[in-house]
Each structure stands twice: as C-alpha cells, then as structure tokens.
Amino acid sequence: MSTTEPSRQGFLAIEVDGAGWDGGDFASLGEAVLAAESAGFHAATFTDEPVPGRANALQRAAFAGPVTRTIALIPEVDTVYTEPFHVSTQLASLDYVSGGRAGWIVTAAESPEAAAAVGRSFVSGTALGQEAAASVEVSRRLWDSWEDDAVIRDVATGRYIDVDKLHYIDFDTAADFETPAGFAGPGYSVKGPSIIPRPLQGQLPVLAAASLVGEGQLPADAVDAVLVSAPTPELLAAEVRDVRARVGGSVAVIAELGVVLDSRGQAAAGRPAGFDGAGSAGGRAQYAGSADGLTELLEALLQEADGVRLHPASLALELDELSRLVLPELRRRGALRPPVQDGTFRDLLGLTRPASRYASAAAGAGK
Amino acid sequence: MTQHNRANSGVFEPSGKIQFGIFFQGVNSGTIWKAAESGSQTDFESFRRIAQTAERGLFAAFFLGEGLRLREHLGRPHGLDVVGRPDAQTMLAALASVTKNIGLVATQNTTYNDPADLAHRLASLDLISGGRAAWNIVTTDNAWTGANFRRGGYLDHADRYKHAEAFVETAKRIWDSWETPAGPARRVLHEGQHYTVDVTPRLPRSAQYRPVLFQAGDSPEGRSFAARHADVIFSAHPKFDDAVEFRKDLVERSLAAGRGANAVQIMPASEFILAPTAGEALEKKEWVRSLQIGPQQAVAYLEQFWGRELSGYDPDGPLPEIDPVVEETSETRGSGFHGAKARQLADQWRAEAKDKGLSIRQFVSSKTARVDATFTGSYTAVADRLAEYARVGAVDGFNISPWLIPTGLDDIVNHLVPELQERGVYPTEYAGSTLRENLGLGTPVRSADETAGAVRAS
Numbered sequence: 001m002s003t004t005e006p007s008r009q010g011f012l013a014i015e016v017d018g019a020g021w022d023g024g025d026f027a028s029l030g031e032a033v034l035a036a037e038s039a040g041f042h043a044a045t046f047t048d049e050p051v052p053g054r055a056n057a058l059q060r061a062a063f064a065g066p067v068t069r070t071i072a073l074i075p076e077v078d079t080v081y082t083e084p085f086h087v088s089t090q091l092a093s094l095d096y097v098s099g100g101r102a103g104w105i106v107t108a109a110e111s112p113e114a115a116a117a118v119g120r121s122f123v124s125g126t127a128l129g130q131e132a133a134a135s136v137e138v139s140r141r142l143w144d145s146w147e148d149d150a151v152i153r154d155v156a157t158g159r160y161i162d163v164d165k166l167h168y169i170d171f172d173t174a175a176d177f178e179t180p181a182g183f184a185g186p187g188y189s190v191k192g193p194s195i196i197p198r199p200l201q202g203q204l205p206v207l208a209a210a211s212l213v214g215e216g217q218l219p220a221d222a223v224d225a226v227l228v229s230a231p232t233p234e235l236l237a238a239e240v241r242d243v244r245a246r247v248g249g250s251v252a253v254i255a256e257l258g259v260v261l262d263s264r265g266q267a268a269a270g271r272p273a274g275f276d277g278a279g280s281a282g283g284r285a286q287y288a289g290s291a292d293g294l295t296e297l298l299e300a301l302l303q304e305a306d307g308v309r310l311h312p313a314s315l316a317l318e319l320d321e322l323s324r325l326v327l328p329e330l331r332r333r334g335a336l337r338p339p340v341q342d343g344t345f346r347d348l349l350g351l352t353r354p355a356s357r358y359a360s361a362a363a364g365a366g367k
Numbered sequence: 368m369t370q371h372n373r374a375n376s377g378v379f380e381p382s383g384k385i386q387f388g389i390f391f392q393g394v395n396s397g398t399i400w401k402a403a404e405s406g407s408q409t410d411f412e413s414f415r416r417i418a419q420t421a422e423r424g425l426f427a428a429f430f431l432g433e434g435l436r437l438r439e440h441l442g443r444p445h446g447l448d449v450v451g452r453p454d455a456q457t458m459l460a461a462l463a464s465v466t467k468n469i470g471l472v473a474t475q476n477t478t479y480n481d482p483a484d485l486a487h488r489l490a491s492l493d494l495i496s497g498g499r500a501a502w503n504i505v506t507t508d509n510a511w512t513g514a515n516f517r518r519g520g521y522l523d524h525a526d527r528y529k530h531a532e533a534f535v536e537t538a539k540r541i542w543d544s545w546e547t548p549a550g551p552a553r554r555v556l557h558e559g560q561h562y563t564v565d566v567t568p569r570l571p572r573s574a575q576y577r578p579v580l581f582q583a584g585d586s587p588e589g590r591s592f593a594a595r596h597a598d599v600i601f602s603a604h605p606k607f608d609d610a611v612e613f614r615k616d617l618v619e620r621s622l623a624a625g626r627g628a629n630a631v632q633i634m635p636a637s638e639f640i641l642a643p644t645a646g647e648a649l650e651k652k653e654w655v656r657s658l659q660i661g662p663q664q665a666v667a668y669l670e671q672f673w674g675r676e677l678s679g680y681d682p683d684g685p686l687p688e689i690d691p692v693v694e695e696t697s698e699t700r701g702s703g704f705h706g707a708k709a710r711q712l713a714d715q716w717r718a719e720a721k722d723k724g725l726s727i728r729q730f731v732s733s734k735t736a737r738v739d740a741t742f743t744g745s746y747t748a749v750a751d752r753l754a755e756y757a758r759v760g761a762v763d764g765f766n767i768s769p770w771l772i773p774t775g776l777d778d779i780v781n782h783l784v785p786e787l788q789e790r791g792v793y794p795t796e797y798a799g800s801t802l803r804e805n806l807g808l809g810t811p812v813r814s815a816d817e818t819a820g821a822v823r824a825s
Binding site for chain 2: 026029030050051052053054055056058059060062063064065066067081082083084085086089090092093094096097099113116117118119146150151153155157158159160161162163166186188189190191192193195196197
C-alpha cells in the first residue's frame with residue numbers, strides 16, 4: 001500500500017480530552033493543543049461529555065485560541081438544554097478569539113440528568129435531531145444577521161453601523177421549522193439580530209455525528225461535515241462510503257478512530273484503552289498496535305474519508321508517538337493536506353466564505 | 368477555613384488603598400469610535416492589548432458586559448454608538464491564556480441563564496484561569512429581551528430580586544458541594560417558582576475556592592441583595608461625598624445581613640481624562656465629549672424620550688417645542704431609560720435647557736457625561752484626590768471605562784499609577800495569583816445548611 005502514491009489528501013483531527021482537566025493544570029491545555037498543531041494536526045476537538053472534573057468545552061477551545069496559529073478549534077456544544085441565542089454568540093466569539101479557526105460539533109444530549117439540571121422535560125428519540133436542527137438554524141441565521149460590512153464607522157453621518165445591514169431573524173419553531181412530524185419539544189422563538197457582528201468565517205463549519213443527520217433530524221444541508229463511527233477499523237472505510245452516499249458529496253466525512261500505540265517500550269496491548277470509559281468505546285473503532293500499522297491504516301482511510309479524528313488513549317503518550325512517527329510518514333507519502341498558514345477552518349474544508357443570506361435582501365431590519 | 372479578620376470586623380476599617388478595574392464596555396456612547404486611534408471592538412487583539420496594559424498597571428479586574436438584545440431606536444437597531452460585543456466568558460477564557468494575574472469578570476444575568484449551566488461555566492472559567500474568575504450579577508425582566516430566549520418574558524419586574532436570590536444561592540450551593548477539593552460532589556436540589564434544579568456538580572473548587580461575586584444594582588433592594596451575597600459592589604457613586612454616604616449605607620446593610628462591616632468592597636464606575644497639566648486635561652475633555660456625543664447622537668437621544676423623529680431640529684439650537692408622542696419611554700434603549708414619564712420629562716428638560724442657555728447638543732452632553740463619574744485633571748492632582756478616597760475608605764477602588772479602545776488605559780497605567788504608588792495608596796505588586804487574594808477577600812464560609820445538604824424550596 002505504501003508504494004502507491006495516494007490520490008487524495010486528507011486532514012487529521014485529534015480529540016484533546018485529557019489535557020488540562022485531569023490534573024487541574026490548564027497551562028498544559030495550551031501546551032497540548034500547541035503540540036498537536038506543531039505535530040501537524042489540522043484540528044483539535046474538545047468533548048463536553050458530563051464527566052467529573054471536565055471544564056466547559058467551548059471555554060477550553062477559547063483558551064487555546066490565542067496560543068495557537070493554524071489548528072482548527074472545535075468544541076462540542078449541546079443543542080437540547082442550552083439557549084440557542086447564547087450558543088450562537090459563544091461560537092461566534094470563539095471564531096474571533098481564534099482568528100477564524102472555530103467549528104462546532106453539534107451534540108444533542110439524551111440525558112435525564114441534563115434535563116433535570118435545567119428543570120426541563122427529558123428529550124429523547126427523533127426529537128433530539130429536531131432540537132439540534134432548530135438550534136443550528138438559529139445560529140446560522142444569527143451569524144448572517146449582521147452583513148459583513150455592517151460596521152461602517154461613517155463619521156460624516158455619525159453612523160457606527162449601517163442599520164439596513166442588520167436583520168431580525170424571526171425564528172419560530174412553530175412557523176419556520178418544517179419537519180414531517182413538526183417540532184416535538186416545547187416551541188420557542190428567537191428575534192435577533194445577533195449581539196455580535198458576523199463571525200470572521202461568515203458561517204462556522206458545523207459538524208455532527210452521522211447518526212444525528214438525516215430526514216426528520218438534522219438536515220444534511222445544515223452541516224458541513226459528519227463524524228462516522230464503525231465497530232472496527234476494518235468496517236470503517238465501508239461505513240464512510242455508505243454515509244457519503246447518504247449525506248451527499250458536499251458534506252465532508254470524517255472517520256472516528258480510537259488509538260492506543262506501542263509507547264516507551266510498552267506494547268499497546270498492555271496499555272489501558274483510555275479514560276473515555278463506556279459509551280464511546282462501544283461504537284468506535286479502536287486501533288491498538290505499532291505506529292507503522294497506524295500509518296498504513298490512516299493512509300488507507302484517507303483515501304475514503306476527507307479526514308480522520310483520532311481519540312488517543314493517553315494524549316501525552318500518543319501525541320508523542322504520533323508526532324515522531326506517524327504524521328511525518330503520512331506527510332512523506334503525500335497523504336496529508338499541507339496546513340494553510342493563517343487559514344480558516346473553512347479553508348481546510350475547502351469551503352468558500354458564504355455571503356450572508358440576508359445580503360441581497362433590499363430591506364433592512366425594521367423596514 | 369477562617370475569614371480574613373478585617374472582613375469579619377463589626378467596625379469599618381479603611382484599607383488605605385485603592386485598586387483599579389477596567390470595564391471594556393462594547394456598547395453605548397462612552398467609547399469613542401470616531402477618532403483615528405479608535406480600534407476594533409471585536410478583534411481579539413483589542414482585548415489582548417487592553418487586558419495586558421491593565422495587568423502591567425496591576426489592575427485587579429477586567430470586566431465585560433453581557434448583551435442579550437441590541438438597543439433599538441424608533442423600532443430599529445440603534446446605529447450611532449459602538450455596538451456588537453462578543454460573549455463575555457468566551458473572551459475571558461481566551462484572555463486567561465495571555466494574562467497571569469488580572470481578575471476576569473463576566474456580567475451575566477439571572478433571568479436568561481440557567482443556574483446549573485451558568486454555575487458550571489463560571490466554575491470552568493475559574494479553573495481555566497487558575498482562580499481569577501468573577502461573576503457580575505445582574506437582573507433583567509422585560510419581555511423585549513426575552514424575545515431572544517426559550518423562556519420569553521416570564522418574570523415580573525417585582526420578582527426579579529427574589530428570583531436572583533434563589534439563583535445565586537443555588538449557584539453557591541453548586542460551588543460549595545464538594546466535601547474536599549477532590550470531591551465527591553453532593554447532589555444539589557432546588558425547587559422554585561420559575562424552575563427546578565437537580566444537579567450533581569462536576570467541577571472541583573478552584574484555587575480561589577469559588578468565583579468572586581460582583582453586583583451592580585443600586586435600588587434599596589439591589590443594595591441589600593449585594594450586602595447579603597456580593598464580595599464587591601460595582602456602584603454608581605464615585606463622587607466623594609456620595610461615596611462616603613454609600614459606604615455608610617452599605618456597611619449598615621452588611622451588618623444587618625450578618626456579615627462584617629468590611630465584607631463588601633465598593634468599586635464605582637468611573638472615567639478618567641488626564642494630562643500633564645490641568646489646562647491640557649480640560650482641552651482633552653472637550654475633545655472627548657465632542658466625539659462621544661455628536662450632533663446625530665444628541666438628536667437621537669431626545670428622540671428616545673419624545674418617541675418621534677426630530678431630525679429636522681438643529682442640534683445647535685434649542686430643545687424641540689413639539690411634545691412627545693409617548694406616555695412613557697420604552698425599554699428598548701436600555702433599562703436606565705425605561706418608564707420615565709415622557710411629557711413631564713420634556714417640560715422639565717426644556718425649562719432646564721432654557722434656563723442654562725444650552726443647545727440640544729450641549730444639553731444632551733450634560734445629561735450623558737456622567738459628570739460625577741469623571742476625574743479630569745493633571746496626573747498629580749487626580750492622584751491627590753484618589754489618595755483622599757483611600758485615606759477615608761470611601762471606596763475600595765474604581766472600575767474604569769476607557770473612552771478609547773485599545774489605548775485608553777495607557778495614560779492611567781503610565782502616569783497615574785506611579786503617582787498613586789508614590790503616595791502609598793496603590794499596590795506595587797499583585798498580592799497573589801487569585802482574584803480573591805488580589806482583592807484581599809476572605810475565603811468564603813460554607814453555610815450550615817449546605818453542610819447539612821438540605822433541599823431548599825422558595
């Protein structure tokens with residue numbers, strides 16, 4: 001396999017859970033994300049699963065913003081028990097602190113505990129996808145609600161903004177949100193405009209697990225990339241093909257892979273498979289073995305998927321092996337996209353910067 | 368753990384020092400956008416520059432506000448002032464990685480946040496920053512703001528402090544729920560009128576135990592609320608005599624709440640216009656005022672109260688003879704303007720402007736300039752004035768709103784701070800690494816109820 005020149009170049013993401021929360025030392029969080037960037041990873045993701053000791057994912061991503069330069073920063077943010085208006089503002093702000101490197105892994109918590117914490121009724125089943133779809137739609141409209149050139153600072157007329165370039169979004173689950181089943185949860189509305197100008201990328205790339213995307217759930221055209229899992233590494237490439245056929249060619253497909261490597265004289269088989277515990281290990285393919293074997297596997301996967309996200313068993317140990325042995329070899333083989341200096345996350349995904357959906361509208365807010 | 372002795376005392380004792388905070392406003396007319404030096408209100412570089420300048424000047428805290436809905440003017444977004452600000456906690460989490468000692472204060476309301484979620488995010492910020500986070504507690508109630516949120520406008524104005532009280536108590540219980548710094552955390556239950564909370568907290572204590580609490584309400588209810596809960600009150604009384612009076616009032620309320628006379632610190636909102644000489648400072652002040660309130664802003668200011676377009680009126684002429692079309696001023700400009708009797712106000716203002724011979728522009732400038740909150744003068748003269756505040760303990764510090772972003776603190780840090788240090792009334796180094804240490808606040812004591820783990824209903 002290593003003798004053939006790859007025809008496609010993909011990107012690598014790394015889940016940086018384990019940095020900065022287990023020991024309470026947050027300086028190590030910045031160092032870990034910087035180390036991932038130096039190793040050549042294109043993106044870092046931040047899980048927000050409710051585990052004791054784990055700080056808010058979006059804030060951890062924001063912390064890493066000013067100390068990194070090219071790596072995309074992608075937190076998980078729930079859509080079921082959060083306020084869509086706040087979520088939109090927080091993500092847009094992350095885009096500002098990272099210079100346009102922010103993304104969003106949309107999650108929909110299926111958790112009675114999360115419901116009880118905010119005193120709302122428990123949401124499950126297909127209603128989760130609807131909550132996700134509604135929240136994403138609110139964010140996308142709010143991100144467009146200030147046109148790009150809304151801040152004009154026109155001293156002659158005394159106008160800081162051009163009010164015609166701000167737009168009410170008037171989102172309403174009852175009126176605007178169309179699914180075959182209607183909206184299952186308690187409805188809500190959001191007026192807008194956003195409290196913050198348009199994000200640097202215009203629209204942040206939105207990612208979601210492939211299982212959350214589909215008809216009656218989060219529509220494929222609402223996301224820019226899907227995360228694909230399979231029970232074993234061998235099944236992963238086929239699953240990637242299936243999902244791509246289902247969601248269409250315009251959505252990037254990212255394969256999920258847990259990794260335990262032979263490290264510092266210890267064979268992978270003898271090492272614990274990581275702190276993720278139950279749940280995630282269940283449905284996610286796991287690679288255990290040598291760096292060479294992983295390089296082969298990734299090279300093959302990147303022929304099918306646009307990117308692979310690695311979940312290291314131990315961030316410190318795996319990152320060390322990955323940066324010394326795996327990424328340099330993948331680069332040598334031409335399997336990895338070269339990082340874009342000062343590029344945005346959209347650039348990495350090959351997405352152009354979209355015009356605001358309201359930009360062509362003749363009428364501004366309140367007209 | 369024991370509380371700091373001074374904080375526990377039944378008699379107020381001045382610390383003899385003052386500290387500074389910086390309030391990056393991001394909205395309204397106080398920040399000049401028309402000058403050549405006016406920088407971006409959203410680029411992270413502006414935030415980094417001003418936070419690092421503040422830290423160089425040993426400022427105790429960096430404040431950010433919270434936006435929930437854009438101000439409106441005659442039914443459309445208000446376009447004449449600085450507007451469009453990022454999320455407070457997201458910016459502060461980013462600033463935590465490029466600063467070391469300065470406190471990071473997020474304004475967050477108790478009406479359109481959930482207690483368990485907000486307590487978790489503030490605890491996150493506190494951990495990420497190594498114990499430098501604070502929460503500036505504000506309340507809001509109006510349905511106009513609620514239009515951006517799932518709950519809509521659900522809270523009556525009269526209930527807002529009752530609601531805030533339950534909210535803050537729940538947040539404190541979430542932060543206090545760890546038996547030891549390593550856990551385990553106890554489940555926190557709250558059943559209230561507007562929501563229930565049932566959560567097992569996930570984050571341990573920070574280096575400063577829990578976030579510091581600031582509070583900004585000024586009504587009698589707001590002051591008593593601060594006396595019960597806050598570590599620092601972000602007051603509206605910077606003028607010397609008012610500050611002394613406010614201190615007396617707050618000491619009484621703190622004692623009545625069963626806390627020490629020094630338990631709550633006071634940092635009024637303020638603005639500094641400084642120069643080497645008094646004459647230069649006055650010239651600078653004129654320049655600042657002319658850019659804060661331009662002709663269009665002056666007319667728009669009156670339109671808020673008149674409820675109608677007044678663009679035909681000359682900003683350099685007298686106040687409009689035409690009467691307001693509204694009964695009461697609306698909430699859309701901000702809570703400070705809400706509910707004034709429009710006709711009565713217009714009559715009063717016309718009389719006042721005529722009396723003093725003020726044009727629309729001059730009148731509005733006098734109304735918006737926060738005369739009391741502005742310290743204008745030479746570095747040495749202003750330092751002398753501030754030393755007097757420190758000597759009698761009128762305030763514990765000032766929360767400064769710079770009129771320029773991001774260079775608005777340069778004068779203060781380069782010239783005023785050294786003058787204050789020479790007078791022995793300003794820190795010469797950070798006392799510690801946490802905000803609580805730097806403000807000289809005691810470690811919070813867990814309530815007896817909390818130790819018993821009681822379920823509370825209100």
